[in-house]
Amino acid sequence: MARSNFFPPQLITFYRELAKMVVPEDKWRVEEEKLKAWKGEKPLVKEAPPEIDPEFFLAFTVEVFDLLRKHLPELGPGLEQVRANLPENPEEVKRLAQALCQRDPIAITWLKDPAGVPPDVFGFAFSHVTRLLLAAYTRKARGLVDFSSWEKGECPVCEAKPLLARLKRTGERFLYCGVCSMEWRFVRVTCPFCGNDSAGELGFWEGAEGYRADVCYRCRAYLKTVDERKRPEEGADLFWEDIRTVALDFAMLGKGFQNKSFIAS
Template sequence: MARDNFFPPQLITFYRELEKMAVPEDKWQVEEAKLKTWNGKEPLVKEAPPEIDPEFFLAFTAKVFDLLQKHLPDLGPGLELVKTNLPENLEEVKRLAQALCQRDPIAITWLKDPASVPPDVFGFAFSHVTRLLLGAYTRKVRGSVNFSSWERGECPVCGAKPLLARLKRTGERFLYCGVCGMEWRFVRVTCPFCGNDSPGELGFWEGAEGYRADVCYRCRAYLKTVDERKHPEEGASLFWEDIKTVALDFAMLGKGFQNKAFTAS
């Protein structure tokens, strides 16, 4: 069943237009030395954050917000509050951009009057800005940094929990980060959320052909998986695969499992 039956069509249109927005490489930079000395103890963006041109950040944010208001007009009042409270000092704008890219929970405090801004609107609006910025960052660092020694369930680039997984035709499993777009190899028979590796407490539920949900009976988490051994398209965009498989989300939630990509703990 297609996600379009559940997902607001105006939001799908928004995502299609958002995907066309590019982040030029000359508008941000990262210290190459920090990339080379990354030791894998913390997600890369914590140790080697991108430094984003503050004027570009403000202009880029305005474009994303305008697109949101176009397709989701109900957000208008909240977005206006975020806009009017953006810092004017360019050094503070840089700090806000860095805090957002590092997924710092106190990023909102860089606004002029944080208490007047709805946190849910702030988080939702800037999640789209951050996804594009971190997506550009990930594409750049992926060719410069060796992530092969990373064995944890959270993203090696930004530290987010995985949103989906890809089971390749070779049998390898790759986890996918919905925040920055990174994919990294992870062991097959282990829950990426709690580390459970007991085969008797792990399993999967079949969805439509080529899709399944890997589950952990210990922490009650599920992870949607594109099984490329059965899927007609190898290397499909996992961002859009997530959008196409919301029926599987509803099915797993109905069975008492959780999508832990969106939980704090």
């Protein structure tokens, strides 16, 4: 199941270096009262968006871009186009940062010349910037917010679809968001993508080392799952588990199932 045969080694090195980058607590803020008052009607980041220091955001973005260029030099020209079009006005920078954190599809319009920027490079590059920013936001939120009332398959923080799942030794299932690193409890016998709860239309494909893929025969989705009941240790980092299990992705795609975490909501 090792992903090393499939995943570009330079990208693995990039992720390892990216994981060392820190988002200081004094460079962003959120109204804690809004976090505490959350009732689960909308994703948290839309009700209580983070306000990120514009100077830090620009410097942090450039640092991530430089790291990407180091390990994926073929992205260099596109990254330069994005960098050259970053807004300079602090208020516009704040709006860009907030739109990215809220996964607003028109975030690119806050650039100076959106038409002159490759949308795919914009999306790929900023996905790494916002993942770190939102991970910091999620860590803070989990200490202040009661997420127990959230029963949806989408992430309660940013509304993204789940990337992986974790089956705890208690039998509880937790979904994992690859956008903001949130984990939330979700009913076992239900597809998080289409809501199908018919046991006869749900199943799983067993893999090695405690990995499996839960599948829905109605919407043809699969969700990679780490079954901690079959592993010696608990608390695996699901970001890296995703990287280790790309062979399972290929296997499920070959069986006609879809990874719906990559399909826009």
